[in-house]
Amino acid sequence: MKSDCKALAAATTELFKAKFHIHPTTVAYAPGRVNLIGEHVDYSGGFVLPIAICRGTAAAGVLTRDGLLTAVSSAFAGETIEVPMAQIRPGGATGWSSYVAGVVAQYRDTLPPGAGVRMLLNSTVPLGSGLSSSAALEVSTAMLVRGLCGDVGAADSGVAVACRRAEHEYAGVPCGIMDQYISCMGRKGHALLIDCHSERHELVSIPPGVSFVVADCGVRHALGSSEYPMRRAACERALAKIVNALGPRPSLRRCRVEDIEASGLDGMDAACARHAVEESARTRAFAAAARNEDLERCGALMAASHASLRDLYRVSCPELDALVEFAARQAGVFGARMTGGGFGGCIVAMCKDEAASDITARLMAEGGSPKAFSTGPCAGAWAVRADI
Ligand code: ADP
Numbered sequence: 144m145k146s147d148c149k150a151l152a153a154a155t156t157e158l159f160k161a162k163f164h165i166h167p168t169t170v171a172y173a174p175g176r177v178n179l180i181g182e183h184v185d186y187s188g189g190f191v192l193p194i195a196i197c198r199g200t201a202a203a204g205v206l207t208r209d210g211l212l213t214a215v216s217s218a219f220a221g222e223t224i225e226v227p228m229a230q231i232r233p234g235g236a237t238g239w240s241s242y243v244a245g246v247v248a249q250y251r252d253t254l255p256p257g258a259g260v261r262m263l264l265n266s267t268v269p270l271g272s273g274l275s276s277s278a279a280l281e282v283s284t285a286m287l288v289r290g291l292c293g294d295v296g297a298a299d300s301g302v303a304v305a306c307r308r309a310e311h312e313y314a315g316v317p318c319g320i321m322d323q324y325i326s327c328m329g330r331k332g333h334a335l336l337i338d339c340h341s342e343r344h345e346l347v348s349i350p351p352g353v354s355f356v357v358a359d360c361g362v363r364h365a366l367g368s369s370e371y372p373m374r375r376a377a378c379e380r381a382l383a384k385i386v387n388a389l390g391p392r393p394s395l396r397r398c399r400v401e402d403i404e405a406s407g408l409d410g411m412d413a414a415c416a417r418h419a420v421e422e423s424a425r426t427r428a429f430a431a432a433a434r435n436e437d438l439e440r441c442g443a444l445m446a447a448s449h450a451s452l453r454d455l456y457r458v459s460c461p462e463l464d465a466l467v468e469f470a471a472r473q474a475g476v477f478g479a480r481m482t483g484g485g486f487g488g489c490i491v492a493m494c495k496d497e498a499a500s501d502i503t504a505r506l507m508a509e510g511g512s513p514k515a516f517s518t519g520p521c522a523g524a525w526a527v528r529a530d531i
């Protein structure tokens with residue numbers, strides 16, 4: 144049987160042929176991701192630990208001589224982006240076209256003079272569920288355009304940096320580097336430990352026999368958009384107070400729990416700072432436990448992460464808490480937690496391979512999740528020639 148990503152690439156090639164009546168010359172693929180642990184610490188310079196998932200976005204395309212970017216997406220049937228390559232600029236597009244145009248602009252100078260790009264996107268990542276459909280879209284677009292210029296193969300960190308720049312400058316989303324890094328540099332059987340302060344990263348092997356179940360809790364509370372900046376500001380205030388009282392520190396990740404007490408922090412600022420400090424320590428501990436194949440410890444760290452997000456950082460919600468508790472009770476589960484920004488969205492559970500499909504079914508039938516799937520840690524993005 145073909146792997147999920149090869150099958151998606153083949154289906155995308157067929158969709159391209161049906162839409163444009165020509166064969167694509169390149170096809171690219173980039174995965175979505177789920178963060179195993181290290182939540183709400185990227186902006187305080189902490190550690191995150193995502194895996195690439197078995198859901199992703201494929202892009203098929205050709206170079207043209209019409210000087211236009213022409214793009215369609217199966218997620219937005221009936222819409223066609225058509226913009227002269229020379230006119231792509233920040234602020235010039237809205238919605239999904241801003242991501243695609245923004246990435247193409249990063250590679251515009253590498254295309255032959257007067258060239259255009261005609262492309263079709265096709266994704267299995269649910270949009271806006273916290274599984275990073277946006278990075279999968281950006282990275283697959285980047286890999287396609289590189290491939291059209293003859294640069295096929297695996298992605299690297301340069302692609303991730305270009306895609307993040309596109310998301311900042313063209314889509315107007317001030318995201319960190321996690322989503323693009325893992326989509327580019329995921330490796331089968333591995334998670335990626337990313338230091339959000341230095342942006343250094345290293346692979347962490349996940350023991351064989353382990354799967355991850357991702358389940359949507361079915362709600363998105365609007366609260367998230369106003370509460371998120373409040374948490375961010377609390378972390379910034381806490382760091383400023385610690386620096387004031389105890390001397391320079393580059394980020395909360397370089398602080399200790401004792402520093403929070405010694406600097407006289409209290410209330411929300413103290414709670415948020417404590418989450419940031421402890422969550423980064425938990426993320427490094429999880430990486431060490433995974434390398435030692437200590438799955439019970441990994442599970443306990445996931446449970447502690449969820450409790451901290453619920454009680455200290457206060458970004459969970461009753462629906463996420465109920466689903467995490469339900470998942471944690473299932474046979475074969477090592478641990479479970481909310482994943483992503485919170486106030487709704489998805490949970491991730493770490494479990495034995497052989498239990499994964501049962502757990503997935505039970506989360507939907509009895510746990511109240513409208514959508515769930517299981518995945519192992521998958522490989523990152525690639526592009527291949529698609530000539531017939
Ligand atoms: P997430 O990355 O968690 O899925 P975001 O809000 O960051 O959520 O990104 C979702 C947006 O990315 C969508 O609203 C859409 O504009 C764009 N997008 C993602 N995948 C696709 C796709 N396959 N086709 C077109 N646009 C997409």
Ligand code: MG
Binds near residue numbers: 275276322
């Ligand atoms: Mg996103």
